[in-house]
Amino acid sequence: MESNAIEIRGLTKRYKDFALEDLNLDLPYGCVLGLVGENGAGKSTTIRLIMDALERDGGTVSVLGMDNRSPEFLRRKEDVGVVLDETFVPEILTARQLGRIMAGTFRSWDQAAYEKWLTRLELPEGKKFKEYSRGMTMKLGIAAALSHNAKLLLLDEATGGLDPMVREELLEVFADFAAQDGHAVLLSSHIVSDLERICDYIAFLHRGRLVLCEEKDVLLDTFGILKCSREQLKNIPQEAVHGKRIGNYGVEALVERVCMPRDAVVDRASLEDIILYLSKEETK
Numbered sequence: 001m002e003s004n005a006i007e008i009r010g011l012t013k014r015y016k017d018f019a020l021e022d023l024n025l026d027l028p029y030g031c032v033l034g035l036v037g038e039n040g041a042g043k044s045t046t047i048r049l050i051m052d053a054l055e056r057d058g059g060t061v062s063v064l065g066m067d068n069r070s071p072e073f074l075r076r077k078e079d080v081g082v083v084l085d086e087t088f089v090p091e092i093l094t095a096r097q098l099g100r101i102m103a104g105t106f107r108s109w110d111q112a113a114y115e116k117w118l119t120r121l122e123l124p125e126g127k128k129f130k131e132y133s134r135g136m137t138m139k140l141g142i143a144a145a146l147s148h149n150a151k152l153l154l155l156d157e158a159t160g161g162l163d164p165m166v167r168e169e170l171l172e173v174f175a176d177f178a179a180q181d182g183h184a185v186l187l188s189s190h191i192v193s194d195l196e197r198i199c200d201y202i203a204f205l206h207r208g209r210l211v212l213c214e215e216k217d218v219l220l221d222t223f224g225i226l227k228c229s230r231e232q233l234k235n236i237p238q239e240a241v242h243g244k245r246i247g248n249y250g251v252e253a254l255v256e257r258v259c260m261p262r263d264a265v266v267d268r269a270s271l272e273d274i275i276l277y278l279s280k281e282e283t284k
Contacts (some may be wrong), residue, residue, distance in 0.1 A: 002065040005029050005152050005184035006050060011059035013045055020045050020208045023059065027186055027201070032178045034195030034216070035188040036275055037205035043188040044085060046205070047156050050186075051082060064152060078106045081145030083138065085157040091130035095123055095140060106148040117143035121166070135161040142170065146177070153177060153185045159194055167191075171198045196271040206279055216271065223274050224266035226255045236260070243277030254278070 006027040013020040020042040027033045035043050048054045050061055052068045063080065066073040089098065095118055103109045118125055121139040129137065142158055153174065159167045175198045178185045189195055195202060196216065203213040212219075226236070233244070233251050240259035245252045254277035260266050 002062075003028055004062075005064055006033075006186065007060075007062040008050070009060045011046070011049060011061060012057045013042075013049055013054060014057050018042070018208060020049075023210050025203055025210065025213055027184050029182055029184050030178060031200040032174060032185040032187060032198050033201040033203060034199035035186060035203050035205065036190070036192060036195055038279065039190070040207075041205040042208045043205055044156050047082075047084070047154050047186070047188060050154060051077075051080065078108060078148055079151045081148065081150030081153045083141040083145050083153075083155045083158040085160070089129050089137070089140070091128065093129055094126050095129075095143075096125040098140070098144070099125075102144060102148070108149040110147050110149060114143060114147035117146055133161070135163070135166075138162065139166070142173075146173070151183050153183075153187075155185065155187045155189075157189055158187070159189060159191060167194060174198060192270075192272040192275055202271065204275055204278065211278055219271065219274055220269070222256055222258075223254055223269045224257045224260075225269050225273060226253045226260065226264060226266050227251070228253075228264070236264075243280050245277075 004026045006025065008023055008025040011020065011023040018040065023046065035046065037043050045054065049056050050063060050068065052061070061068040063073060064076065066076065099111060099114050102114070103111060121143055123136060123140055123143065132140065138158055138161055145153060155174070159170055162170070171194055174185050174187060177183055187195065187199065199216050201213065202216050202219060204211045223242070227250060229250050230246065233241070233253060236253070236255065237259050240256040242254045242256070244254070254269060254274065255266065257266055
């Protein structure tokens with residue numbers, strides 16, 4: 001079996017006012033990769049390109065060991081469970097009726113699993129979708145994605161609009177899914193704390209460009225928050241400073257720990273700290 005569930009090389013998509021440029025990305029089996037970036041950074045575009053739902057302008061995409069434009073991938077597309085930020089379902093349908101439709105769409109549809117997820121996520125089977133909140137609609141998409149024996153989950157803001165208790169439960173579900181043999185998860189989210197909670201890898205997109213893709217633990221070990229005076233900052237190697245915030249009483253800077261003097265006080269940086277400082281640095 002291939003070592004990666006997703007392999008992206010040189011992926012490019014250009015619009016009139018935006019471009020996703022030269023994206024290179026790997027998602028190993030057994031892992032959760034968090035895709036983070038501001039609104040409009042290219043996260044949703046990336047997911048749609050992975051599914052070949054958009055025409056790309058350059059590059060290659062391999063999904064579950066197959067070129068995503070190949071007839072083989074088209075035949076095995078149901079091995080991928082997808083939850084998009086905007087889930088479109090006919091308003092007159094109910095969850096029960098959707099299950100019947102899915103059973104006729106997916107050869108591997110598991111009705112018992114679907115009903116289990118509806119119950120677990122507290123989704124009424126007989127309620128029409130026009131009466132669903134956004135959070136309920138997202139939960140319905142997740143229930144469906146987990147009910148056709150997928151090997152790869154592509155989740156675009158799938159936990160958005162959900163209360164913290166439900167989010168926590170779903171994050172555990174996603175982590176358990178990825179831990180199964182031959183499975184993986186790509187989770188796009190603006191809730192960075194969710195990504196820090198379960199992700200093995202973090203990919204940071206900014207204005208259509210991949211700023212970094214690294215193991216989460218490596219990022220957390222590499223970076224820290226230095227608190228010092230402006231004069232002290234001048235003595236720090238500038239190549240080790242990746243963004244700073246200057247206040248009335250001193251400076252806070254995102255720095256590489258290994259480059260700091262022994263007497264420097266460097267606090268732990270959260271993943272949100274790292275993304276925030278790097279995004280400000282990239283915007284300069």
